[in-house]
Amino acid sequence: MLGLGAGGAAKSPKQPSFVSYLTPEEIEVKEKEQAAKVDDVNLLPGETLLCEASNVIKCAQDDTSQRGVCGRLICTNFKIAFLCDEVPDDNTPEFKHKILSENDITLHCVDQLYGVFDDKKKVPISGPSLKKYPKKLIIYCKDFRVFHFSLCYCKEADVKMIVSGIIYHTLSSKSLKLLFLFSYTAAAPCYIARSAKDHTTMFDKDIDWRRELERTKANLFYKVLSVNETYKVSERLPPYFVVPVSLQEESVFQFQGRGIPIWCWSTQNGSALFKMASLPKDVDDSAIQDQRAFLDSVEKTLHRPPYEEVKIEDLSVSLPSLSEIQMAYTRFKQLFLIDNAADFWETDSKWFSLLESCNWLEIIRQCLKKAIEVIENLESQRINVVLKEDTASDFCCLIASLVQIMMDPHYRTRSGFQSLIQKEWVMGGHAFLDRCNHLRKNDSEAPVFLLFLDCVWQLVQQYPLAFQFSETYLTVLSDSINIPIFSTFFFNSPCQKDAHKWAEDGLGKQCELLSFYTVWDWSVQFELKALSFLKNPLYVEKSKLEKSRKAPRSKHQRQLSLPLTQSKSSNKRGFFKEETGPLIKSLLGKRISKLISASDEVPCSYRVFYEDWHRKPLDVHGLILPHIEGPDVCIWAQRHLRWIPEAQVIGGGNMAAMQRILELVDEIQSLKKKVKERTTSNHPIAKENDVDNRRRKSVRRSSLFPFALIHKTSFRPSISTTPWRSWEVEDELVNRDDEYVDLGSI
Structure with missing residues (x-):
């Protein structure tokens, strides 16, 4: 089951304030360290740093939003990026983007901006100038990501600069020539397609x-x-x-x-x-x-x-x-x-x-x-x-x-x-x-x-x-x-x-x-x-034999002879x-x-x-018609739900089924290889290499893999309940005796 974003609710719940565990002295030391740090912003060709703010807290999207990490929030002519002060993990994800990191938002991807003033979430920010600047900035993205940035510990000048810069460069109207597309193309090396094997007909000739x-x-x-x-x-x-x-x-x-x-x-x-x-x-x-x-x-x-x-x-x-x-x-x-x-x-x-x-x-x-x-x-x-x-x-x-x-x-x-x-x-x-x-x-x-x-x-x-x-x-x-x-x-x-x-x-x-x-x-x-x-x-x-065996092309009957009678009334x-x-x-x-x-x-x-x-029997290389009734038309879960931890199925969903199928395919291929080696030579069978065994070592993945990783979070029951806060501790529910219901009195 899913939830509704606050943007679609009639009345938004009160947003709790962020609690800092750093003393003012520690914050001051941190500012000095950041000032002495060499600028580590990775910019693309044609990308320019426009504004930034230090001591920004990226809040976690849990029940209280009182956890987060500290870092810098920057805005360029290409993206909004959060640079975490903590050392990143050494584990490189299998599905990594070469241009954008996990905390990068292109300016075109920003859908709406909300500000939190006095612990109250306000309507979307749209004007280029503000009389009062928010303590918290909420960014809704077109790819359904939601970012919460606390600005409570930033300097007032930095808050004004970063908020005004983000509003102006994401929400104000632009001319075509000012899009980053032109800055990047002019500054980047001459484009030569590298995917020669995957030829795409451009239809420009x-x-x-x-x-x-x-x-x-x-x-x-x-x-x-x-x-x-x-x-x-x-x-x-x-x-x-x-x-x-x-x-x-x-x-x-x-x-x-x-x-x-x-x-x-x-x-x-x-x-x-x-x-x-x-x-x-x-x-x-x-x-x-x-x-x-x-x-x-x-x-x-x-x-x-x-x-x-x-x-x-x-x-x-x-x-x-x-x-x-x-x-x-x-x-x-x-x-x-x-x-x-x-x-x-x-x-x-x-x-x-x-x-x-x-x-x-x-x-x-x-x-x-x-x-x-x-x-x-x-x-x-x-x-x-x-x-x-x-x-x-x-x-x-x-x-x-x-x-x-x-x-x-x-x-x-x-x-x-x-x-x-x-x-x-x-x-x-x-x-x-x-x-x-x-x-x-x-x-x-x-x-x-x-x-x-x-x-x-x-x-x-x-x-x-x-x-x-x-x-x-x-x-x-x-x-x-x-x-x-x-x-x-x-x-x-x-x-x-x-x-x-x-x-x-x-x-x-x-x-x-x-x-x-x-x-x-x-x-x-x-x-x-x-x-x-x-x-x-x-x-x-499709096999080469099927490709070479061309289907008999029926001649256009309407070009052979006039019909003797009208085929249908019209x-x-x-x-x-x-x-x-x-x-x-x-x-x-x-x-x-x-x-x-x-x-x-x-x-x-x-x-x-x-x-x-x-x-009729299905021919996957012929005509296919979709089922269009009732539940046959589904939600595109991987795109729409990939950033919602509560919507994940750990070790289940289509990804788990696909993973198991791939393991079976690899096992069949490995067995075929062993049989072939045994029948063609008298040498002992070679030891199975890592490539043949790459999927045998199953790992529990999220149903929204490769975009969402497994998050350790407090999952609510999948059964719809209102309100969920009345649920008891899981152990108490398991150990509690079943209630007796007299069916005769119903």
């Missing part, structure tokens, strides 16, 4: 798109356009994209790429998946006529031959709005921002109702359901599907990516998955800068990409044999969004990235071409030992259900369009397709 067309056997029906190389058509579109062969290049310029079906992927049966940005809505009558003629021409390009059927999925109607996603995620994350253990257990009895009311899991279910509906059209009905949205860069990216992951096993490998994100999200123009709120403007923030990763995690945990990457990979990928040394998730479009790839001198003139780091080179963040945690040891690669007479339907729906808006579509809605056959597929 036309050859990448041509290879993708060849891989999906779609090069006969679609072509790569380069009309947007200089972004003259649209700043939202990539420099290269794929459209149907019959589409005229001149039509792309008419509405700046809007209304154009852009190819995403093709199935083996010939049906294809497209995405399309909506045409402008606020237009006059003459423009309406132009739009109608334009849609007719686009319809003809997709209806080749004319009896082909195309389905439009208007995602702005069938899925929640961006504001609804942001609201749901804001409520959801409060469940995991835990101030202390008391806060955890206090809301234990109502945690599930709070989880249901936030609606985050329901939104995940809706996205998975919509992806299954699209797959049913592509796979069962064999018709083309066009995903439609205002800019085609939010839900179009999400649903298109989920469809390809479920249908194409290539995208379930690590390099394939990274290539998919490059194709659909980075080059597809997803507004990472706005949606992740990197500039602190809060105008259009919505965690659409995090929603996508959560949907992918649902697939990974339901089908662990089908994915080459682990859930740890997805977790560190979500963390990488807020590390401002990679350009992958820091621009709204390829055009914006190319416009800012030149470094400027003091006079504002372009002087040097910047070579941005990509997040896909994981060796920048992790050592080789830690990189092994990103791989799924249960994944079985009221479609064009691109949409009605001839002028799309134009009316786009002009009247979302609410009225729901009323229009409700009257002529045809019963969807996806349910039959969904149930039939789940009755």
